[in-house]
Amino acid sequence: MSNYTPRKSTRIQQTYQKSVKRNNSALLVPQKYTPPMSRQGDNSAKERNPNANRFTPLLLSDKAMEGMPSVESSPSKSPVKQKSKLDSDHGATPDTPEGSNDNDPLLTMSSSSNAASEQYIKESMLMLRRSFQQDIQKLIEPTIQQVSVLTSKVEHIENKMGEFATAQNNLADDHDTTKDEVTALRIKLADMEDRNRRNNLKFRGIPESVPPKELEPFLKDFVKSLLPDCSAQEMEIDRAHRLPRSRNIDPSVPRDVIARFHFFKTKENILQAMRHTKELPERFKHINIFIDLSQTTIQQRRLYQPITTALRENDIPYRWGFPVKLIIPDGNSTRIVHNPDQGLELLNKWGIAPAPIKNRLG
Structure with a gap:
């Protein structure tokens, strides 16, 4: 096996060496690549070493790292040293923790890329926000129009309801006024009807055996029994007839007779005599007298x-x-x-x- 030695001129190699010194930890080192065996011996090779064709990382200890060449001992000039020189010429004193390399190009690229990424994210978020606003505006625009139409309709209905309420109040007031007027008219009509009937008297109990033509002579005899001093002229009767029988009256009860006297005073005298007379002749004993009034009265x-x-x-x-x-x-x-x-x-x-x-x- 031969140790893997990274090239010194690449940026990845420099980063690799710096990370080794900074962290002083284990690194991944590839093993020696073993070419595949012939087709005939594939099965035997796989049986001996099934991971022979795989790239297996190897963890190196700190002692193993001591024998590896350092990038700093290389005489080649790197962009990092040139950048540090430029910084020293311009008097730049970066505020970095002790032991860190401020002239690392990867850190510079990383910071610039982070700033670009942040700017890109901000612009993307703004564009996304505008897109959402436009989409929401398109979605709610019909709803806004419908709400506007409904608002106008509600206002119209409220105005109509106000008009209806006013009309209802006016109708209620007019109804009360009309009701009072109708009551007053009914009272006046009843009074006029009563005045038209003021000379009438109703006689109840006259037998049905008395024919209509004999009603006036029968009534005059009855008045004569009440008012013996009443003259024939004062007992003058304009007309007399029977009234229709009410539904709630027994058919065996004789119908009432209504008579109109020519003189109002004669009618009043008959009523007064009827109240004070205790006994009547047998012929008129079952007769009662009532004044003729309107139904309302x-x-x-x-x-x-x-x-x-x-x-x-x-x-x-x-x-x-x-x-x-x-x-x-x-x-x-x-x-x-x-x-x-x-x-x-x-x-x-x-x-x-x-x-x-x-x-x-x-």
């Missing part, structure tokens, strides 16, 4: 029925006002009851129990 007065019944039972006079209310004289003053709750409070104050509710007005 009847429904409102029906709410006061327990109060009016209790007042009649205790001989307390009262009269109706417009709109529907009770006017009750109380000594030198007058009490006005605007709703049933006030009437119940007044009865409670007087110590009068309200009467039970009946189906018919009295």
